[in-house]
Amino acid sequence: MRSTQTGAAGPIRITIIGMGLIGTSLGMALRSADEKEAPLGSIFITGYDKNNRATADARGRLAIDREAHSLVEALRDAQLVVLAIPIHEMRDIFRAIGPLLPSGAVVTDVASIKGQMLAWARELLPSGIEYVGGHPVLGKEQTGASSADRDLFKDVIYCLTLPPRTRQGAVDVVDALVQQIGAKPYFIDPQEHDAYVSGVAYLPFLLSTALVEMTSRSPGWKEMIALAGPSFRDIARLAAGDPQQQRDICMANRVAITRWIDDTVTFLLEVREQIEDGNGEKLLDVFTHAHDAHEDWLNKRPNMRPGEAVFESLGRIEIERPSLFGRLGRGSRDRRR
Amino acid sequence: MRSTQTGAAGPIRITIIGMGLIGTSLGMALRSADEKEAPLGSIFITGYDKNNRATADARGRLAIDREAHSLVEALRDAQLVVLAIPIHEMRDIFRAIGPLLPSGAVVTDVASIKGQMLAWARELLPSGIEYVGGHPVLGKEQTGASSADRDLFKDVIYCLTLPPRTRQGAVDVVDALVQQIGAKPYFIDPQEHDAYVSGVAYLPFLLSTALVEMTSRSPGWKEMIALAGPSFRDIARLAAGDPQQQRDICMANRVAITRWIDDTVTFLLEVREQIEDGNGEKLLDVFTHAHDAHEDWLNKRPNMRPGEAVFESLGRIEIERPSLFGRLGRGSRDRRR
Numbered sequence: 001m002r003s004t005q006t007g008a009a010g011p012i013r014i015t016i017i018g019m020g021l022i023g024t025s026l027g028m029a030l031r032s033a034d035e036k037e038a039p040l041g042s043i044f045i046t047g048y049d050k051n052n053r054a055t056a057d058a059r060g061r062l063a064i065d066r067e068a069h070s071l072v073e074a075l076r077d078a079q080l081v082v083l084a085i086p087i088h089e090m091r092d093i094f095r096a097i098g099p100l101l102p103s104g105a106v107v108t109d110v111a112s113i114k115g116q117m118l119a120w121a122r123e124l125l126p127s128g129i130e131y132v133g134g135h136p137v138l139g140k141e142q143t144g145a146s147s148a149d150r151d152l153f154k155d156v157i158y159c160l161t162l163p164p165r166t167r168q169g170a171v172d173v174v175d176a177l178v179q180q181i182g183a184k185p186y187f188i189d190p191q192e193h194d195a196y197v198s199g200v201a202y203l204p205f206l207l208s209t210a211l212v213e214m215t216s217r218s219p220g221w222k223e224m225i226a227l228a229g230p231s232f233r234d235i236a237r238l239a240a241g242d243p244q245q246q247r248d249i250c251m252a253n254r255v256a257i258t259r260w261i262d263d264t265v266t267f268l269l270e271v272r273e274q275i276e277d278g279n280g281e282k283l284l285d286v287f288t289h290a291h292d293a294h295e296d297w298l299n300k301r302p303n304m305r306p307g308e309a310v311f312e313s314l315g316r317i318e319i320e321r322p323s324l325f326g327r328l329g330r331g332s333r334d335r336r337r
Numbered sequence: 338m339r340s341t342q343t344g345a346a347g348p349i350r351i352t353i354i355g356m357g358l359i360g361t362s363l364g365m366a367l368r369s370a371d372e373k374e375a376p377l378g379s380i381f382i383t384g385y386d387k388n389n390r391a392t393a394d395a396r397g398r399l400a401i402d403r404e405a406h407s408l409v410e411a412l413r414d415a416q417l418v419v420l421a422i423p424i425h426e427m428r429d430i431f432r433a434i435g436p437l438l439p440s441g442a443v444v445t446d447v448a449s450i451k452g453q454m455l456a457w458a459r460e461l462l463p464s465g466i467e468y469v470g471g472h473p474v475l476g477k478e479q480t481g482a483s484s485a486d487r488d489l490f491k492d493v494i495y496c497l498t499l500p501p502r503t504r505q506g507a508v509d510v511v512d513a514l515v516q517q518i519g520a521k522p523y524f525i526d527p528q529e530h531d532a533y534v535s536g537v538a539y540l541p542f543l544l545s546t547a548l549v550e551m552t553s554r555s556p557g558w559k560e561m562i563a564l565a566g567p568s569f570r571d572i573a574r575l576a577a578g579d580p581q582q583q584r585d586i587c588m589a590n591r592v593a594i595t596r597w598i599d600d601t602v603t604f605l606l607e608v609r610e611q612i613e614d615g616n617g618e619k620l621l622d623v624f625t626h627a628h629d630a631h632e633d634w635l636n637k638r639p640n641m642r643p644g645e646a647v648f649e650s651l652g653r654i655e656i657e658r659p660s661l662f663g664r665l666g667r668g669s670r671d672r673r674r
Contacts, residue, residue: 137566157563186564192557193564199552200565204572206608207544209627214600215536216630220529225637226494227523227530228537229474232634234571235541239631243624250612250620261609263551265602271543272598275587283587287580290546293553294576297569300562 011042012173015068015078017093019049019058022110022136023084024148027063029181032150039176048074057145075100080173082134083109087248090117094124101129106170108134108177112197114161114190116252122163130170133161133190135197136183151182158183159197161190198256203264205246206257208238348379349510352405352415354430356386356395359447359473360421361485364400366518369487376513385411394482412437417510419471420446424585427454431461438466443507445471445514449534451498451527453589459500467507470498470527472534473520488519495520496534498527535593540601542583543594545575 014030016023027045035042047064048071049055055067068074075081075097083093090111101107107129111117114133121131137157158178162171178185188196211232215224228236250257274283351367353360364382372379384401385408386392392404405411412418412434420430427448438444444466448454451470458468474494495515499508515522525533548569552561565573587594611620 137564157566159564188560192560196557196561196564199555199557200561200569203551204548204568206605207548207572209624210601210604210608211541211544212627212631212634213604213623214540214597216627216634218536220533220536223525223529224533224537225634227474227496227533228634229494231541231575232537234574235544236631236634237571238568239624239627241628243621243628246624247617247621250608251615251617254612258609258612260551261605261612264547265605265609267547267550268543268598268602268605271547271587272595272602275591275595275598278588280584280588284580284584286550287546287576287583290549290553290576291578291580294549294573297549297553297562297565297573298577 011044012040012079013044013046013077014040014080014082014177015046015048015074016064016082016084017048017071017074017097018084018086018089019047019051019054019063020084020086020145021147021152022138023047023049023082024058024061024063024145025150025152026082026084026110026181027058028061028148028150029153030177031062031065033180039179040173046074046078054145058148061145061148063148071096071100075102075105078102078105080177081105081107082177083107083111086245087111087113087252088244091120091124094120098124098126098129101126103128104130106130106132106173108132108174110134110136112137112201113249113253114159114193118161118163118190130167131163132166132170132174133159134174134178135159135161135193137197137201153178153181153183156183157186159186159188159193161188161193194253195256195259198253198260202246202249202253202257203260205238205241206261207264208235209246212236212239348381349377349416350381350383350414351377351417351419351514352383352385352411353401353419353421354385354408354411354434355420355422355426356384356388356391356400357421357423357482358484358489359475360384360386360419361395361398361400361482362487362489363419363421363447363518364395365398365485365487366490367514368399368402370517376516377510383411383415391482395485398482398485400485408433408437412439412442415439415442417514418442418444419514420444420448423582424448424450424589425581428457428461431457435461435463435466438463440465441467443467443469443510445469445511447471447473449474449538450586450590451496451530455498455500455527467504468500469503469507469511470496471511471515472496472498472530474534474538490515490518490520493520494523496523496525496530498525498530531590532593532596535590535597539583539586539590539594540597542575542578543598544601545572546583549573549576 016027027047030043030045045064046066046068047055047058048068052069058064059067078101081097081101083090085093090109107121107125108131109117112135114135117133118131125131135158136153137159138152160174160178175185215221218224271283271286353364364384367377367380367382382401383403383405384392384395385405389406395401396404415438418434418438420427422430427446444458444462445468446454449472451472454470455468462468472495473490474496475489497511497515512522552558555561608620608623
């Protein structure tokens with residue numbers, strides 16, 4: 001391990017690739033933690049973006065300690081690498097960093113799809129490099145480093161997906177990263193992640209897009225504009241998301257998304273049949289079930305705080321175990337005294 | 338005309354049937370207008386609800402001048418009758434009031450479907466009674482007289498649908514009612530109204546219900562609850578609407594709603610095919626179009642104020658014409674001095 005080679009006293013060297021909203025906010029959140037309390041202990045952050053201006057801006061925001069102007073420079077002594085770039089750039093980056101990563105480095109990402117990332121990591125990262133998938137569930141359409149915020153991840157669910165036989169030390173360091181930025185680690189199987197996130201995040205986007213397309217392509221759209229109120233506004237809102245990013249998500253997540261579309265079409269046709277047949281009782285049952293399920297969700301949401309049952313991390317880490325960089329265990333034990 | 342029989346000096350006698358949120362708010366809004374400035378001039382409001390307690394409460398809120406304890410009492414000398422009751426009670430009320438209405442009375446309603454209302458009015462109201470359909474586009478799920486608010490209709494689009502050969506006086510008085518509560522009259526064909534409102538209000542409800550049903554019936558729902566963020570929240574919100582009311586709306590508006598469902602299913606299957614085929618270009622086109630249409634809608638919304646082009650009333654009334662109760666013309670001329 002590099003950390004052993006360079007001595008345990010040096011800071012953990014983190015490289016963030018991509019200085020957009022998430023990469024910049026991540027750096028700000030990591031650096032704003034109190035070093036004595038921080039799960040990762042002392043850190044040193046290198047930032048890289050293909051746009052040098054973005055890297056310089058991130059340095060100006062105190063999100064990074066050092067600007068790198070090439071991947072080679074960025075990765076030279078990296079111990080933990082965070083890929084904070086759009087999904088459509090991910091495959092090329094996996095391919096590019098593979099030969100450049102120091103042995104023993106841990107790679108994580110922030111993409112909202114995890115099965116495809118894991119497949120690329122397996123295909124393109126050399127052995128000796130550990131990959132732990134990550135996805136902070138921000139659920140907003142914010143973009144741009146100008147909205148970067150050290151509190152962006154505060155209390156946010158941060159999904160972590162582990163390939164089989166991931167070394168515990170790699171899990172530890174990513175888990176510590178998540179905790180250091182104030183997010184809540186949530187360990188989940190990558191396929192389950194994709195199926196669930198598709199249902200609660202991409203299916204909503206598709207339904208929103210369907211609504212806007214159906215109405216705006218109608219010959220009566222000009223008059224409908226006037227009649228569209230809060231109901232339309234809320235359901236149409238997600239159509240404001242970045243079209244390219246949504247396209248990439250759909251493409252990289254075909255199985256889960258097409259399944260949700262199939263289910264939705266089946267549901268809509270059932271409702272259509274009940275309306276056509278005048279089956280008011282059945283229709284009332286369906287609407288009542290949805291009403292109650294929504295209520296149930298609202299009631300459960302406020303309870304979702306770290307440490308509570310619904311957020312039990314699957315396989316949360318025992319901090320006594322020696323960690324990748326020999327820091328996590330010590331730092332954590334220190335906190336208990 | 339009654340007003341002629343009882344003398345032009347008396348107030349216009351308005352009867353509101355249904356003392357829920359809309360009926361109570363309507364009374365409060367009407368009574369809070371300055372009599373000298375008010376388009377309707379002097380008014381006297383009788384309230385009726387099948388639940389006497391609701392009528393008494395409305396009196397307590399100063400929404401009405403007089404409580405009626407039967408339809409007979411409520412309608413005895415009514416000149417303008419507003420039906421502010423749920424859709425599933427509408428047909429029975431049309432049937433019940435038919436024989437009780439004084440000749441020359443004008444009936445209006447506040448239901449969010451208009452074609453079916455017009456059909457019932459034709460079928461169940463005697464000749465000599467004028468019907469003008471009304472629909473304040475509130476777009477909220479508020480219910481209950483306890484949320485009644487004299488400003489509920491402020492700047493709200495108020496659709497008015499006219500049967501062929503409606504007497505101008507009947508149009509005038511309902512138009513004046515709408516203006517007196519601060520809403521914006523919007524004249525529209527009933528079938529167009531139903532098609533458009535279905536697209537911007539009921540299709541959103543069905544899509545919201547589809548999302549909640551699809552996800553909450555999934556075996557992974559327990560975990561999805563944790564992953565559902567703002568995207569889910571906004572799209573799922575409409576499922577909180579009253580299931581019975583939504584059912585009644587679907588049933589009374591079959592043609593328009595099933596057409597929208599058909600269009601939506603076609604759209605979703607097209608998107609599914611593009612995802613399955615890996616047709617990223619086409620998918621990007623669709624998402625970009627929806628993105629731009631949404632932007633366009635947002636940009637047009639803030640301009641929609643009374644008197645502006647997009648809100649030109651179709652066939653707005655010339656106030657010099659003599660009105661049903663001989664008041665509107667005078668009141669309006671008075672205002673000009």
